[in-house]
Amino acid sequence: MKKKNCLTMLCLIVLIGLLTSCSKKEQSSNASEEKAATANAPAAPATPIDPNTVASISGTVKFDGAAPKPAKIDMSQDPACKGTNQAENIVVSDGDLANVFVYVKDGLGNRGFDVPKDPVVIDQQGCKYHPHVLGVMTGQNLEIKNDDQTTHNIHPTPKDNREWNESQPPSAAPIEKSFAREEVMLPVKCNQHPWMKMYINVIKNPFYAVTDKNGKYEIKGLPPGTYTIAFVQEKLGEQTQQVTLAPKDSKTIDQTFKAGAAAGSM
Amino acid sequence: MSLPVGDLQRSPRQVDLRSLAMPYNRGLHRFAVFTASVTFLLLVAGALVTSNDAGLSVPDWPTTFGSIYKIPHMVGGVKFEHGHRMLAELVGLLTIILALWTWRAEPRRWMRYLGLGALAAVVIQGVLGGITVLFYLPPAISTAHAAVAQTFFCIAVSIALFTGHRWVEEQPRVEFDFTRPRLVTLTLLSIVVLYVQLILGAMFRHHGLGWWPHVANSVIVALVLTWTGVRAISVYSNIRAVKKAAVILLGLLVCQLCLGFMAFATRVAWGHDAAQPELPMVISTVAHVAVGALLLATAVVLAIQVWRHVPVAFEERVAGTQGKPVAA
Ligand code: HEM
Numbered sequence: 001m002k003k004k005n006c007l008t009m010l011c012l013i014v015l016i017g018l019l020t021s022c023s024k025k026e027q028s029s030n031a032s033e034e035k036a037a038t039a040n041a042p043a044a045p046a047t048p049i050d051p052n053t054v055a056s057i058s059g060t061v062k063f064d065g066a067a068p069k070p071a072k073i074d075m076s077q078d079p080a081c082k083g084t085n086q087a088e089n090i091v092v093s094d095g096d097l098a099n100v101f102v103y104v105k106d107g108l109g110n111r112g113f114d115v116p117k118d119p120v121v122i123d124q125q126g127c128k129y130h131p132h133v134l135g136v137m138t139g140q141n142l143e144i145k146n147d148d149q150t151t152h153n154i155h156p157t158p159k160d161n162r163e164w165n166e167s168q169p170p171s172a173a174p175i176e177k178s179f180a181r182e183e184v185m186l187p188v189k190c191n192q193h194p195w196m197k198m199y200i201n202v203i204k205n206p207f208y209a210v211t212d213k214n215g216k217y218e219i220k221g222l223p224p225g226t227y228t229i230a231f232v233q234e235k236l237g238e239q240t241q242q243v244t245l246a247p248k249d250s251k252t253i254d255q256t257f258k259a260g261a262a263a264g265s266m
Numbered sequence: 267m268s269l270p271v272g273d274l275q276r277s278p279r280q281v282d283l284r285s286l287a288m289p290y291n292r293g294l295h296r297f298a299v300f301t302a303s304v305t306f307l308l309l310v311a312g313a314l315v316t317s318n319d320a321g322l323s324v325p326d327w328p329t330t331f332g333s334i335y336k337i338p339h340m341v342g343g344v345k346f347e348h349g350h351r352m353l354a355e356l357v358g359l360l361t362i363i364l365a366l367w368t369w370r371a372e373p374r375r376w377m378r379y380l381g382l383g384a385l386a387a388v389v390i391q392g393v394l395g396g397i398t399v400l401f402y403l404p405p406a407i408s409t410a411h412a413a414v415a416q417t418f419f420c421i422a423v424s425i426a427l428f429t430g431h432r433w434v435e436e437q438p439r440v441e442f443d444f445t446r447p448r449l450v451t452l453t454l455l456s457i458v459v460l461y462v463q464l465i466l467g468a469m470f471r472h473h474g475l476g477w478w479p480h481v482a483n484s485v486i487v488a489l490v491l492t493w494t495g496v497r498a499i500s501v502y503s504n505i506r507a508v509k510k511a512a513v514i515l516l517g518l519l520v521c522q523l524c525l526g527f528m529a530f531a532t533r534v535a536w537g538h539d540a541a542q543p544e545l546p547m548v549i550s551t552v553a554h555v556a557v558g559a560l561l562l563a564t565a566v567v568l569a570i571q572v573w574r575h576v577p578v579a580f581e582e583r584v585a586g587t588q589g590k591p592v593a594a
Pocket residue numbers: 308309310311312313314315316317319320321322327350351354355357358388391392393394395396398399403408411412415416418468471472555
């Protein structure tokens with residue numbers, strides 16, 4: 001009997017030990033990643049692009065299979081919230097997939113790009129984020145507005161960037177923020193209204209787009225070259241295609257996500 | 267096997283636990299019971315914060331939206347988070363009063379220190395709650411907050427027990443433990459496995475760990491608690507305090523296992539794609555946390571009652587007094 005007791009205790013102690021060491025490892029690797037990222041951060045000077053040779057890509061992103069029924073959102077917890085009450089995690093109409101982030105993942109080498117002066121705007125309205133998915137360049141300003149008669153808190157939960165959480169009462173001044181490191185599908189949520197979720201995609205180049213409700217996107221002004229184009233959906237994960245663009249090319253690149261595909265890269 | 271305690275020599279250790287001539291302090295006892303009850307409500311309120319994912323709806327601490335005393339508009343997540351903070355402040359206040367009152371009115375010195383211990387626990391708990399907000403709910407700190415919460419609850423319950431009428435005025439009925447492992451060892455083991463279970467559950471709940479360690483350990487919890495409870499009931503059924511705690515322990519264990527499966531179903535199996543925390547998930551997980559706290563407190567009470575009523579000193583005493591005349 002005594003032996004048994006000792007054994008159970010031993011198992012438990014080992015278990016606890018394992019746990020603490022696991023969580024420690026996670027933390028330390030995060031910290032070192034962050035350091036590495038900061039070290040790589042300084043952007044290369046912008047390389048001019050010849051406007052007479054630029055190419056473009058466009059296309060439609062499709063969803064193959066029966067579209068999942070969007071989950072209902074219950075906004076009754078806050079009387080100030082009146083919006084369309086459907087979740088936006090997979091938005092399909094007639095087989096067209098909206099809210100897919102399309103960007104040039106590879107092929108630009110070490111080219112640097114100017115960061116646009118204009119901010120990208122996130123609007124909180126009807127206790128939802130508009131837009132649901134957006135792209136922004138590293139270091140570019142984000143302007144977060146609150147058009148609701150209730151307080152929101154804006155809480156990004158990044159992997160590679162600094163986390164923050166701020167509240168914004170009705171008719172308060174916009175919050176200005178930027179992200180220093182590349183990160184795709186960085187989740188943002190409101191803990192006040194737990195159905196409010198959106199994704200910010202932070203990349204180093206200006207060649208990105210988000211599919212509209214017809215699944216359409218367009219990326220213009222690309223220098224000729226061979227690129228990896230990535231299509232990222234918050235639940236369905238990432239898919240890529242190679243494309244070679246000659247000067248002044250204008251190519252159509254469509255992509256299809258299959259129902260039930262696992263979100264591998266998320 | 268049962269002997270009235272007066273017939274036996276008491277070991278000195280037992281004497282200081284069992285009250286000597288000490289009056290029952292009704293006011294203090296009622297206040298302790300009240301504090302423990304409000305603490306239970308606070309545990310439920312805290313679990314509601316976590317289950318509704320509302321922990322960060324108020325980003326600042328110790329202020330709330332920049333104010334120390336102003337009550338914000340209680341909607342959405344703020345209702346849970348600020349409600350929890352207000353109830354925590356009340357419990358903090360009650361604990362300060364309880365510690366002071368115990369210090370002044372309690373003749374048992376260890377009770378005064380227990381009162382101070384409760385105060386220390388509530389302060390640590392409040393600071394952990396604040397830190398977890400300021401650091402965006404790191405799993406380790408949220409788990410510590412969940413664990414210290416139940417520790418504090420157990421202290422509050424034991425203060426209520428120690429100030430109780432029965433404890434203070436009744437002559438305990440004592441039976442000696444001949445079995446191996448000893449019942450008191452089993453009750454302590456129960457507390458240990460429940461603690462591990464609490465930490466594993468909280469680590470899962472706060473996204474620091476997968477679900478399987480908690481579910482795997484629930485088998486160990488079920489076995490150890492059943493062993494403890496069944497032994498207590500089958501061998502010491504004539505000691506009311508022990509039997510009662512053991513029966514409650516087993517009852518709560520069954521409840522908790524069912525609630526665990528419900529929490530698993532609503533959160534892990536069906537709920538992982540939910541657009542927001544859904545009612546069945548909130549109810550089952552909050553109930554699972556609450557019954558978990560009751561279960562741990564019951565295990566603590568059982569251990570205390572066993573320590574009081576089923577002392578282990580017999581063999582040692584026999585060994586020690588061998589050859590000498592035994593004073594009757
Ligand atoms: C004094 C006593 C307190 C007690 C007994 C207590 C108890 C609890 C409990 C039982 C939970 C639920 C844990 C879980 O379900 O896993 C919780 C959650 C929480 N408490 Fe407290 N709490 C106290 C004070 C505070 C204070 C002063 C704050 C201040 C901000 C606070 C902030 C929180 C937060 C933010 C959560 C949610 C944590 C998460 O979701 O990760 N608590 N509390």
